[in-house]
Amino acid sequence: MNQNGTSKQATVKTAKIQGWRQSPAVRWTLMAMFVLLFYISLAPHVIPETYDIAEGSVSEKDIKAPFQIRDDKATRQAEEEAANRIEDSYKIVPMKNEFLVEQILFRIEQLNMDDQVTNQNKIDIYRTEIPGRYTEHIDTFVKMNIGKGTYSDTLLEEMSRVAKEQKYVIPEETFYKMPQLTMEQLNDMRKVAMNIVKKLTIEQLREAETARTQVAELVNASSLSNRTAREIVQELARFTIMPNKFLDKEATEEARVLAKQNTPPVVIKEGDIFVKRGQTITPELYKLLSDSNLLQDKKHYWPQMGLLILSFMFIIAIYVYLHQSGGINGLKPRYGNAQLLMLWLIYLINTITIQIMGFTQTDTASYVGFLAPAALGAMLITLLLDMHLAIISSFIFAIMGSIILNTHSSQLFDFRYGFFIMVVSLAAVFAIHRASQRSAILKAGIMVSLFGSIAVLAMLLMSEQLDRMPLIYSVSFAFASGLLTAVLVIGLMPFFEVTFGILSALKLVELSNPxxxxxxxxxxxxxxxxxxxxxxxxxxxxxxxxxxxxxxxxxxxxxxxxxxxxxxxxxxxxxxxxxxxxxxxxxxxxxxxxxxxxxxxxxxxxxxxxxxxxxxxxxxxxxxxxxxxxxxxxxxxxxxxxxxxxxxxxxxxxxxxxxxxxxxxxxxxxxxxxxxxxxxxxxxxxxxxxxxxxxxxxxxxxxxxxxxxxxxxxxxxxxxxxxxxxxxxxxxxxxxxxxxxxxxxxxx
CATH class of the missing domain: 1.10.3210 (Hypothetical protein af1432)
Structure with missing residues (x-):
């Protein structure tokens, strides 16, 4: 009776074990664990870290830029500084003022020859007509050039305003002297006045007064001997001299706009600390954090969704292979839940080893990632499960490694590490799949070292990164990766063999020893x-x-x-x-x-x-x-x-x-x-x-x-x-x- 009871208990226990190994609920739980593993291991590298910070609070830690961030405030300030460095743009507008002198003298000549007009009337005409000719000359010039394209409308407007503001006022006594001028004197005055005005307006003049101060000296040095003629020429020359260099507001504004456009944006480089520990969060900093999606109230739904889809793609690839290999359905599946759990543990261990190397990387020593024993998972799967499953897993490990070991947040994948992991994993699979002795693991590790080193060397040569020390370190770490992989495989094989009762080819060969x-x-x-x-x-x-x-x-x-x-x-x-x-x-x-x-x-x-x-x-x-x-x-x-x-x-x-x-x-x-x-x-x-x-x-x-x-x-x-x-x-x-x-x- 006792024996029957013991036998029944043993049968029930065996049934429970067999039930666990073939239970659909356990199988789908393990599938969910795979998705969770993929998501958790990749999330820190895909989903930006966020901070619980309020405006006006004090930061409890240094905040580094997870990627290159544009500083809008500093950029605007830099643009304003660049625009302010642009000097005002001036343009020369020659109005041929010597013709104005000629017109005025010609008018004096006409009136002086007219005996019907009294001297007092002549004086009144000069007093009103000559000042008007200055404004008329300017307006005529603007009218003739507006819309022609030679000068912009704003420039003509500025020219008219400045020239009229700097208008010279002829003294009242000068008008009383004009009726006294003879024809001969007027002829002599015309030549001298035109030459003086022409000479002084050849130079660039922003202020007409600068040239007007030189008129007296030039008149005194002229051929005019009559005192009245010299006085009148002097006043007329001063009157007709105008500024010829004017501020071009439109060109100046265009230059400043162009300077702003050409100013490179001010950025916070990836990895730079832009909020220091103990620093008060100003509105500008808070906006910068918000715009960079670094605040906890910012929901990163799209990266999370993308990562979840990627995780499901990985498990679907594994599921499809297991299904086609008889490992999901069937009375006696090739891959039961025990094998699936072991596969999950291998993925976990391989991911952890890659993560460890990812933590030791820095911006200046990113080549440390090549030390990751990324072929560990592929080698264990080949020895304990199946070669073809190991090949599929090699591509999954390559994608994961290219994300985990990526030191550039501006890009999602770093193809260098993905290619390296794919090469070493495939080399491990083909080097170990017919192994019959433990020493074969070390030989496979050496093959992994060689192929990994060659792959890294090829990538660096193609990218022309020929800096001596980084090149040596990268190749050396890739070589060491294979040896480290072999050591870890030799150490982990007994654990899996004992825990899961796995009979690898190596274990079977050992057991066949007489x-x-x-x-x-x-x-x-x-x-x-x-x-x-x-x-x-x-x-x-x-x-x-x-x-x-x-x-x-x-x-x-x-x-x-x-x-x-x-x-x-x-x-x-x-x-x-x-x-x-x-x-x-x-x-x-x-x-x-x-x-x-x-x-x-x-x-x-x-x-x-x-x-x-x-x-x-x-x-x-x-x-x-x-x-x-x-x-x-x-x-x-x-x-x-x-x-x-x-x-x-x-x-x-x-x-x-x-x-x-x-x-x-x-x-x-x-x-x-x-x-x-x-x-x-x-x-x-x-x-x-x-x-x-x-x-x-x-x-x-x-x-x-x-x-x-x-x-x-x-x-x-x-x-x-x-x-x-x-x-x-x-x-x-x-x-x-x-x-x-x-x-x-x-x-x-």
Whole structure:
């Protein structure tokens, strides 16, 4: 009763474990954990950091610019300073004032020749008409040039205003002297006055008074001898001299606008501290923080949405591959929840190692990122799971690394690190996927170092970054990355193998070493069983490889599948050389108990020696629930001889199971039975061997021994053909071929 209770508890516990491994709820939880891992690891590098700061408060920390930020206030100030440095633009506007002198003298000449006009009238005319000619001359010039394009309207307006403001007032007594001028005097005055005005207005004049001060000297040095003529010429010259250099407001404004436009914006460089700890947040700083989306009240919905989409794209790529590999649906998936959890842990570890290198990077030492052991994840996935899954993961790691190791916030990805991680990851996958010894990991690490260094060197040469020290550091760190990867893989492999019961190719090769304590025990205590196990391993490995199963697992599992026989070696026929069979003298039921116990005993011995579960499963499941017909019939015969009714059935003479749960366990069971059967044949022929193989497989198939594993009938045919070819090769000297058998019959 107690045994039944214990058995039921063990069954329930096993069912719970199996339920966890295949539970859809657990599977989708792990998928969500992948999305969470991708999002959390990339969020700090994609979503800007925000600060809880209010206007007028004091900053509790230094705030660095996450990217290049335009300082609008400083930019406007710089533009104003640039505009203020632009001097006023002046333009020369020659109005030919000497013609104005000529017109005035001509008018004086006309009036002086007119005897009908009295001197007083002449004086009144001069007093009113001559000052008007100054304004008229200016207005006429503006009218003639406006709209012509030679001078802008604003310039003509400025010229008119300034010239009129600087108008010279002729003294009143000068008008009284003008009627006294003779024709001869006027002719002499015309020439002198025009020359003086022309000479003084050739130079640039912003102030007419500057030139007017020189008039007296020039008049005195002229040929005029009459005092009155000199006085009048002097006043007329001063009157007709105007400024000819005027402020061009439009050109000045255009120049200043252009200066503002050409002023480069003032920016806060990426990584620069623009808010110091203890600094008061002014309205300008607060606006700058707000415009840069650095305040917590700013919701970064779009970056979050983009990152979430990217995270889902990553998990979809993994899901699609697992689905196509039979790892999501199906009775016995290739990748269950345990493998998915292990894959998540590998992604976590690989991401953490990249993040660590990302934290050590600086703007001046960004090459530290090449030290990241980014090939770690790809190498572990190749060794523990699958090469093709590792290739897919390599591209995911490359994208993640190009974001995490990016030191330029102005861009989302840094292709240098993405390319580097892709190269080293793929190099790791192809260098390690056929590894059979631990030393192969170090060799693969060296290959990763070489390819990583070459990739970094190629990128730096193409980008013409030939600075000596950064180049040396970058290549050196890339080389060290491969060695660091190998060390971490060697250290982490036992953790995954023990925690998840993973049988990597490296572990299987180690377990196949004849010096293993259990194999040495098998060899020394049960040499017949040892030889049988080796033969079964050869048969099972070849058969497994024909259907895509794990041939190496079949071979190593075969080595250990009968380890339980070492407890009672003499009760198994292969170890009974030169001795009587002890089963001849004991009850068939006891014989049955001894025989079937070797499967359970073997599993317990393997568990005690920490042999991984897949091998323990092969030892426990290789007989399934098959019947020991020999002892069953022997028991029937004894009951018949004793004249009693049998109190047992054939089911009492069956192995306790369980049935084979994997292709590998089923194949080892078939190879085990067939090897023993072939060895029992005295004169086997090809027909006998083929018939025997088909009979054994059909018998187990009819007995429903393969109902709990995913072997198909097509795969069973391939297994049978492989076993036939292997047996013929192994027992070549004993097996008679059809032609040999016919020749032998002829001689008889």
């Amino acid at each position: 010096n293993h304590p259990l194999l040495r025990k098998l060899l020394t205590e049960t040499p017949g069983t040892y030889h049988h196990s080796v033969m079964v391993g050869n048969l099972a490995e070849a058969a497994a490889e024909t259907i895509g199963a794990d041939g190496l697992l079949c071979r190593v599992g075969s080595y250990y599948h009968d380890i339980g026989k070492t407890k009672r070696p003499n009760y198994f026929i292969e170890n009974q050389s030169n001795m009587e069979n002890p089963h001849d003298t004991i009850d068939p039921k006891l014989s049955k108990s001894i025989i079937v116990a070797h499967a359970r005993d073997g599993s317990e011995m393997l568990k005690a020696h920490n042999i991984p579960k897949p091998i323990r499963d092969i030892a426990e499941q290789h007989h399934g629930t098959t019947s020991l017909k020999y002892f069953y019939h022997k028991a029937l015969k004894q009951a018949e001889e004793q004249g009693i009714e049998p109190n047992f059935t054939e089911n009492d003479f069956r192995y306790p199971g369980p049935k084979a749960q994997s292709k590998e366990a089923a194949i080892v069971g078939i190879a085990d039975c067939i090897e023993a059967a072939v060895r029992s044949l005295r004169n086997p022929t090809v027909e006998h061997v083929e018939a025997m193989i088909n009979k054994i497989i059909k018998s187990r198939l009819d007995d429903n021994q393969y109902n709990e594993c995913d072997l198909t009938l097509k795969e069973l045919d391939k297994v049978a053909q492989s076993l036939k070819e292997s047996i013929i090769g192994i027992f070549h000297s004993r097996i008679e071929y059809p032609d040999d058998a016919k020749a032998k019959e002829g001689t008889n």
